Amino acid sequence: MIPYRWTYADPSWARIANLVPVVISCAGAGDQVANDILLHAVQELASSVKAVVHRLGLCGKDGKASFPLVMVGNVLEANRRWDIGKEVIDCISKDFPGTHPVRPKVEPAVGAALLAWNYLIEQYQQEHSEVDYD
Known part of the structure; x- marks a missing residue:
């Protein structure tokens, strides 16, 4: 061949x-x-x-x-x-x-999932910290 x-x-x-x-x-x-x-x-x-x-x-x-x-x-x-x-x-x-x-200490897919999770947590915290209490 x-x-x-x-x-x-x-x-x-x-x-x-x-x-x-x-x-x-x-x-x-x-x-x-x-x-x-x-x-x-x-x-x-x-x-x-x-x-x-x-x-x-x-x-x-x-x-x-x-x-x-x-x-x-x-x-x-x-x-x-x-x-x-x-x-x-x-x-x-x-x-x-x-x-x-x-x-990395974890598999790429696990790392991507962790990054996505952290991003979602940040977004959630930003949305809930901007609440106007007036």
Whole structure:
């Protein structure tokens, strides 16, 4: 089978993500091609993040404002041989020194639910604190 056919035969991102531990292992064993693949992946991911940070103005006008960067996903978790998450942060921090990496302690869906809950509580408190008692 031609490699690109395998790559695109299944549109699921998980199929490719499952290869990351193998590539990391090969890079850790000194395989230069695997190392190059990881470096390229880091640069591409960092480039995408930088575009979003810039577009949303998270970095401020001077590019130095502090902002959180939530690091989620197995690929970004620390690995003894090759820490992709650290490499991505290092790459982003060169352009945006205010990058503050955050590694959530809960699943993303739980975090989103907590944010929504906090938002609703704030809205409720604001609506009820504006009551005019005159």
